[in-house]
Amino acid sequence: MKTNKFMAIYQDLSGKIKSGELQRNSTIPSEHELAEIYGTSRETIRKALTLLAQNGFIQKIKGKGSIVLDVEKLNFPVSGLVSFKELAQNLGKPSRTTVHKFGLLQPDRFLMSQLQAGSKDEIWEVIRSREIDGEKIILDKDYFLKKSVPLLTKEIAENSIYEYLEKTLHLKISFAKKEIVVEDCTEEDKLYLDLENFQHIVVVRNYVYLDDATLFEYTESRHRLDKFRFVDFARRGH
Amino acid sequence: MKTNKFMAIYQDLSGKIKSGELQRNSTIPSEHELAEIYGTSRETIRKALTLLAQNGFIQKIKGKGSIVLDVEKLNFPVSGLVSFKELAQNLGKPSRTTVHKFGLLQPDRFLMSQLQAGSKDEIWEVIRSREIDGEKIILDKDYFLKKSVPLLTKEIAENSIYEYLEKTLHLKISFAKKEIVVEDCTEEDKLYLDLENFQHIVVVRNYVYLDDATLFEYTESRHRLDKFRFVDFARRGH
DNA sequence: AAGTGGTCTAGACCACTCT
DNA sequence: GAGTGGTCTAGACCACTTC
Numbered sequence: 001m002k003t004n005k006f007m008a009i010y011q012d013l014s015g016k017i018k019s020g021e022l023q024r025n026s027t028i029p030s031e032h033e034l035a036e037i038y039g040t041s042r043e044t045i046r047k048a049l050t051l052l053a054q055n056g057f058i059q060k061i062k063g064k065g066s067i068v069l070d071v072e073k074l075n076f077p078v079s080g081l082v083s084f085k086e087l088a089q090n091l092g093k094p095s096r097t098t099v100h101k102f103g104l105l106q107p108d109r110f111l112m113s114q115l116q117a118g119s120k121d122e123i124w125e126v127i128r129s130r131e132i133d134g135e136k137i138i139l140d141k142d143y144f145l146k147k148s149v150p151l152l153t154k155e156i157a158e159n160s161i162y163e164y165l166e167k168t169l170h171l172k173i174s175f176a177k178k179e180i181v182v183e184d185c186t187e188e189d190k191l192y193l194d195l196e197n198f199q200h201i202v203v204v205r206n207y208v209y210l211d212d213a214t215l216f217e218y219t220e221s222r223h224r225l226d227k228f229r230f231v232d233f234a235r236r237g238h
Numbered sequence: 239m240k241t242n243k244f245m246a247i248y249q250d251l252s253g254k255i256k257s258g259e260l261q262r263n264s265t266i267p268s269e270h271e272l273a274e275i276y277g278t279s280r281e282t283i284r285k286a287l288t289l290l291a292q293n294g295f296i297q298k299i300k301g302k303g304s305i306v307l308d309v310e311k312l313n314f315p316v317s318g319l320v321s322f323k324e325l326a327q328n329l330g331k332p333s334r335t336t337v338h339k340f341g342l343l344q345p346d347r348f349l350m351s352q353l354q355a356g357s358k359d360e361i362w363e364v365i366r367s368r369e370i371d372g373e374k375i376i377l378d379k380d381y382f383l384k385k386s387v388p389l390l391t392k393e394i395a396e397n398s399i400y401e402y403l404e405k406t407l408h409l410k411i412s413f414a415k416k417e418i419v420v421e422d423c424t425e426e427d428k429l430y431l432d433l434e435n436f437q438h439i440v441v442v443r444n445y446v447y448l449d450d451a452t453l454f455e456y457t458e459s460r461h462r463l464d465k466f467r468f469v470d471f472a473r474r475g476h
Numbered sequence: 477a478a479g480t481g482g483t484c485t486a487g488a489c490c491a492c493t494c495t
Numbered sequence: 496g497a498g499t500g501g502t503c504t505a506g507a508c509c510a511c512t513t514c
Contacts, residue, residue: 004501004503005503006502006503030481031480032479032480032481040504041503041504041505041506042481042504042505042506043281043502043504043505044502044504046481046482049481056413056415059412059413059447059450059451060481060482061449061450061451061480061481061511061512062480062482062510062511062512063479063480063481063511064479064480064481064511064512064513065479065480065481066480069451174297174473175294175471175472176471176472177294177469177470177471177472178468178470178471178472179467179468179469179470180466180467180468180469181466181467181468182440182463182464182466198438200463209297211299212299213297213299213305213307225420226420228418228419228420229417229418229419230417230418230419230468231415231416231417231418232415232416232417232470233413233414233415233416234413234414234415234416235413242483242484243483243484244483244484268498268499268500269499269500270498270499278484278485279484279485280485280486280487281483281484281486282483282484282485284500285483285484287500298500299492299493299499299500300491300492300493300499301491301492301493301494301498301499301500302492302493302498302499302500303499303500304499304500
């Protein structure tokens with residue numbers, strides 16, 4: 001990511017945990033030792049270790065040390081803010097995206113409330129189905145505020161919109177509120193997905209915010225019941 | 239929680255945000271100012287603000303300041319590691335817990351793998367249904383390693399097991415891996431829940447770890463489709 | 477008593493935003 | 496240029512675990 005010292009240390013250590021160089025259930029060097037090894041202050045080491053703990057790589061134990069957790073726990077398919085493209089690559093399965101609808105529209109009441117938009121804000125609508133292993137199992141309905149995303153094309157939608165937003169437009173996605181519920185299938189779901197006989201569908205609603213805390217995207221990701229899986233790593237207290 | 243300086247500042251500020259004393263979309267005092275106000279160093283203020291940001295209270299913007307986010311976003315029903323009792327209190331609805339099974343047992347193959355237990359580890363089994371607004375909509379199947387939880391009673395299971403674990407046994411729950419999937423209803427689900435005609439059920443599997451990184455509990459929380467809702471707040475990158 | 481992580485300090489320099 | 500948050504330092508004291 002960035003070139004911070006603590007980020008570099010975080011990536012070095014997380015890499016060593018993933019590769020097995022630092023074995024699970026073993027303790028890593030103490031903070032004082034790491035400070036010497038990396039030639040930094042202890043607070044900088046602590047920043048890196050706090051990150052490792054938050055992301056499930058290690059557990060810090062007072063008076064004892066930091067031990068390496070099972071990285072097998074890191075099957076984070078839908079956790080955080082990963083995109084479909086990253087997800088499919090993680091699964092390593094053949095996948096395909098089909099764009100069914102693409103265009104600019106004036107928001108209706110529903111979209112105005114979801115995107116906190118005014119009636120004269122234009123909105124990009126992108127509706128895509130996702131095919132994995134030959135089955136269309138995810139329907140993604142994305143809505144972007146045009147004032148945040150001036151230009152979007154069907155070609156971009158066929159690849160990764162997020163890659164475009166971050167690498168070309170340099171938008172900084174900062175945080176998101178996610179909601180998961182189960183709803184009745186709609187006609188649209190039946191039209192675009194291989195639904196078999198399922199009557200319900202898992203709906204993941206995402207409200208995505210930029211760096212400056214402005215809402216710029218509302219997404220509905222609609223997953224066929226049997227193919228949905230959400231994994232999360234949560235720490236108590238915070 | 240604790241009596242740390244940064245924790246006290248966190249709780250003071252988060253309280254002021256919840257109460258509306260610090261208004262949403264306004265900027266809070268700068269870190270230097272806060273350091274003077276609270277009579278601490280800036281790094282201590284930063285720890286408190288980092289916590290606020292992680293929990294969705296504020297957004298920090300470089301060069302500008304920290305602005306207060308919509309706290310309406312804090313409907314975190316199942317997010318993190320909250321227990322049913324906390325959840326029901328949040329919802330403010332009449333709720334009831336019924337214990338259907340309670341006892342010690344030897345683990346079968348399934349439990350041995352879920353709890354990383356040996357064949358001679360004894361395990362507490364607690365099966366409870368949760369009734370909200372007069373409908374039995376959640377089936378909780380809890381399994382605790384006896385070596386971590388020496389004693390458990392039916393009376394405790396009828397109230398809050400987590401309160402007992404934390405306040406009486408002083409176990410420190412540290413982190414959990416959570417998995418959400420949808421599965422076919424079992425006979426057990428039909429027996430204990432008011433399932434109406436739903437053929438599927440949302441299953442939340444929880445693997446809960448203590449302070450010293452030992453796994454001590456496996457839980458299946460089985461929710462009726464139409465009553466399930468999961469809300470999460472996620473930050474990008476970390 | 478020695479070693480560990482947890483907290484806190486008083487400074488410093490940087491990149492960024494706003495004027 | 497002034498103010499902001501982001502990073503980093505070199506120390507200090509504490510509570511905890513282990514011996």
